[in-house]
Amino acid sequence: MEKIAVIGGSRGIGNAIVLQQLENKQVYNISRNTPDISHPNLIHYKADVLVDALPEIESIDALIYCPGSINLKPILSLSTDDFRNDFEINVIGAEKTIQHYLPALKKGTDPSIVLFSTVAVKLGMPYHASIAAAKGAVEGLVKSLGAELAPTIRINAIAPTITETTLSASILRNDRMKENMIERHPLKNYLKPPEVAQMADYLISKAAGSISGQIFQMDYGLVSFKI
Template identity: 40%
Template sequence: MKNYLIVGASSGIGAQLCQQLAAHTQNRVWGTYYQHETVSSAPNLSYHYLNVLDDNLNFDFLPDTLDGLAFCVGKISLKPFSRISQAEYIADYQAQVLGAVKTIQAVLPRLKAAPNASIVLFSTVAVQTGFSFHALVAASKGAIEGITRALAAELAPKIRVNALAPSITDTPLAQNLLNTPEKKEANAQRHPLKKIGSAADLANAAEFLLSEQSGWITGQIVAIDGGISSLRI
């Protein structure tokens, strides 16, 4: 029996990951939602309200041992740098970085109680590859990449920490960028594989990193991006 916590599980990658983990009946999965209340019909999957902006996060619904945590909370706000306010930078950092920090700190004793635990965070291809209008998201996700490596060193050997760095993925979070067939095709053509990512593409990678199959992988930022960060064709 493995116990997994997925924060930000009401839609997109988090929702897909919950379903995939819960498909294995030996797993127990807890997902959290914020704006959209979510109910599960699977006996080994339950959903709980959580606002990562709260000062004190309550995880009393979890068992004493946690084998894996995926922090899937994300925001996408693309605009010219000159139009980004300091308040927007602070709000983005609080949700994406401090939310992850508070969550990890709160459940760390449960992760340490497991024989071998894994944490999966989410970055973006825009940290390592510069794109116009990405100065807000790249700043927060750059911090996530730094935390990933630092925690991987500090928590080894019992807890592995990795992050996924996707390019644009067809989820509700990116709908403003993909809300017409023309936008979808234009974004697909920017990638060497000529398609955009799906929630399953990212959930598959996250499920692997949470599992013991990736037991010799830690401190890595894994690009799941259709080749856009490393290929020119």
Template identity: 65%
Template sequence: MGTIIVIGGSKGIGKSIVNMMLESHRVINISRTPPESRHSNLTHYDGDILTDELPDLDSVDSLVYCPGSINLKPLARLSLDDFRSDFEINVLGAVKAIQKYLPQLKKGVNPSILLFSTVASKLGMPFHASVATSKSGVEGLVKSLGAEFAPTIRVNAIAPTVTNTQLASKLLRNEKMIANITERHPLKKFLNPEEVASTAAFLLSDKAASFSGQIFEMDCGIVSFKI
């Protein structure tokens, strides 16, 4: 039974990943709030990725970094601190976690790292300057570390479109907005966190042994198609 660390596994996509992996893996969740789930395979550590020391662990096979931000403003209203904050949570937090657990991952069984980007890194969208900039940094990190850690550790990312989580609640706050977002996607849908968790579970598994340095766009067609 492998050991998976999930940073930010108490809410949203991270929560769905934790719940999906519990029956087959030891899952270590590190987040500011405890998860609602209780399971013999689940261990929780309280901590803020940006300010707190990460716990020492003996064994790690996979690392999933879920924290992110949706800071949507016109450029004129974005401060340099907004850009710094988004970069810190999306990129520097991931770097901190990877550096901390790299020695354990190198000794893991079929080790893997999974990060998260966004469709806004590929699709130019108004008011996304800060989050798209930081998530583009995540994609560069995936490519660079995938090459650096080969053949020992695989590194990939999922770039989801709008996902029905608390983080995206402002984008889905009424029926009109839900209808507009649904209509914008060629597949006439947006994502739920369980869909993203299923892709994460695949990328962490031996079935994805040939994938590294890849950005998997879960876009419901919005990036891939022009219809």
């Protein structure tokens, strides 16, 4: 049975990934909160990736790092701590996790890593300075490690548009805001966590064996089209 470590699988996209993988894979979830899931294939470790020591796992076939932040403020309202905190959770947490589990990944079968970026890296968006800067660093990490870890370990990132999770609840807090968000996207929708989980599933699969160092936009046309 394949073994997958998911960081941040108690909520949102991470939770959707855990749910999708449980039926035929051993899933290790590492998060501050316990997921509301019970399954014989799920092992949960309670840990804050930025503070606590990460649990030891002998071998894994895939590592998916899901923690992120949505910190939207005008540049004059952003403090140095805002930039530092966003960088910590999005970049330092990923770096710490990858370094810790690299030996376990090297023991896995066709091992791969999936990180998360955002469409705001490629599409200039007001009030996104801190998060776009942090996720830009994530994309640089993917490119660099894709080269460094080849041919043993693949690494890719998903760059989603806004996704309906608790993290984005303030942005999608009523029907009018949801309708405005739908209209903003050329394909007239925004993401739900299971859609992103499906992309993660593909990227860790053997079907994606030729793909590494890539950033996959899931944007309902937001970045690519002007209609």
